[in-house]
Amino acid sequence: MHSSPRPSRRTVLGAAAAASTALALGVPGTANAADTAAADRRRVRALIGRMSIEEKIGQLFVMRVYGHSATAPDPADVAANQAEIGVANAAELIAKYHVGGIIYFAWAHNTRDPHQIADLSNGIQRASRIPLLISTDQEHGAVARVGSPATLFPGGMALGAGGSTKDARRAAAVAGAELAAMGITQDYAPVADVNVNPANPVIGVRSFGADPKAVAALVAAQVEGYQRAGVAATAKHFPGHGDTGTDSHYALPIITHSLEEWRRLDAPPFRAAIAAGIDSIMTAHILVPALDDSGDPATLSHPILTGILREELGYDGVVVTDSLGMEGVRQKYGDDRVPVLALKAGADQLLNPPVMETAWQGVLAAVRSGELTEERLDESLTRILMLKARRGLLDDPYVTHRGVDRTVGTRGHLAEADRITERTVTLLANQGALPLPAHRGLLVVGADPAAPSGTGGPPTAVLGAALTALGHTAQVLPTGTAPGQATIDQAVAAARGKDAVVVATYNVTGASAGQIALVAALVATGVPVVQIAIRNPYDIARLDGVAASLATFGWTDVSMRAAARVLAGRVRPTGKLPVAVPAADDPARTLYPVGWGLRY
DSSP: OOOOOOOOHHHHHHHHHHHHHHHHTTOOSSOOHHHHHHHHHHHHHHHHHTOOHHHHHHHTEEEOOOSSSSSOOOHHHHHHHHHHTSSSSHHHHHHHHOOSEEEEOTTTTOOSOHHHHHHHHHHHHHTOSSOOEEEEOOOBTTBOSSOTTSOOOOOHHHHHHHTOHHHHHHHHHHHHHHHHHTTOOEEOOOBOOOOOOTTOSSSGGGSOOSOHHHHHHHHHHHHHHHHHTTOBOEEEEETOOSSOSSOTTTSOOBOOOOHHHIIIIIHHHHHHHHHTTOSEEEEOOOBOTTTOOSSOOGGGOHIIIIIIIIIISOOOSEEEOSOTTSGGGTSSSOTTTHHHHHHHHTOOBEEOOSSHHHHHHHHHHHHHHTSSOHHHHHHHHHHHHHHHHHTTTTTOOOOOHHHHHHHTTOHHHHHHHHHHHHTTOEEEEESSOOSOOSSOEEEEEEOOOOOTTSOSOOHHHHHHHHHHHTTOEEEEEEOOSSOOHHHHHHHHHHHTTOSEEEEEEOSOOTTOHHHHHHHHHHHHTTSOEEEEESSOGGGGGGOOSOSEEEEOSOOSHHHHHHHHHHHTTSSOOOOOOSSOEEOSSOTTSEEEOTTOOBOO
């Protein structure tokens, strides 16, 4: 155990609150922002002054933990915790390491339903003397950890296609309010990467688009929306992960932008986030030689995190690393050194190390040797605790079931999500097939990727049900992302006698022989084929002969329902491409430019 006798949580927070109250005495009425910040700073100093070195180190870590409960997870989750972390549950993790944050994942069984999430959040807060920042990756679209019955919105590129800062701000405000109601106070969103590489395997539709100015405006809008709802927004992944063909989860990408290109392409969304008062910025595990030629990834780069982010861009908020379990940050240094080097580079929060004991002991050893000073710890602690104060955690970190019921997945929120999503659907091509005439007999086929949050789907079933509800007769035949000849033959047979075929495609590349063959075989039947790109919008470049093509930029239920309404003519398509679609045989040639979008 790494704990030592400390004052109780009530004593610590009570003393800090008393100091804050004393500072505020004599100020009539509501304190202005400067008074509030001064009171918070005094309060934070009081907290830091009562913390041991071990507690200070722990406050810098944000860690995963398995289970739906802070004290009584299921036996399989207890076993996973013991195997990976050496504790049984979240309460033991907090007691042993004094962590300052917990990150929720659906795969860690943290997010079963809204009431359970609220109870888990409360249990975590009860286990700690100092309230924790509870975080998650709720970008919406392709990355969402909290699913239905919470409200799900379209992701970044879909909102980019919608082009409305009002819609982006409102989506973040609703999403933020629902997260806050469940006790989640730090969201690792919005994505501020400018996706200029169609082959990007890790960002893609998570980005708002390829135009830095447009991305910057939408990032700022979402920062405002989340933070007005009481949730710390996190712009990611600094200094910009949008132009890479490598996934930093598995390798170390290299961004070859010059300094001038970086300032023109990658920097604007982060500048906009900072101007909007962003609470936190997440680092990227990428090499950017023009910014630092040492061979260190940005997460471990003092020239990038301190020289550029802190000094050039003037950011003094919380810097959180991307997950320290990703291979992009583990190739050059050991897991005991990575967190130390991240702190020396300028990071504050150390996210999800692969082995908590190794990372924690690495930082402790660096402090004991003098490589990291206690003053350096206090710099990051001050930023983290000031963030907790701004988000109200030092006053009351708890949530209620009543608050959940009044906020999460309400009829009004769900209706807003539907309306916003309708405005993102983009019509790329139409040979007169759309809108579908009334009462058509349809075949719905194609890819059925799993729902990002683990709730909803499969996409073809949702699409078919929505079209049927709109008056059509839809037969659903899921064919997957790699259909074989038997499946293709089955689809061709089912298409005969139908008025149209709707085929959902998913990331069609030169290696997607099955999807390409499926579409070609369906086109050959003579039945009009309507293709929907349910993830990346580039699929149409490899598909010939379709009668119409839509892009939804996502495959969650809300996107599939919106696509159905557009197909049926209940709403008109208004989305515009936020990225260009290049020709498959010549990437330098553009088939559909940024801003393309047909109407009817």
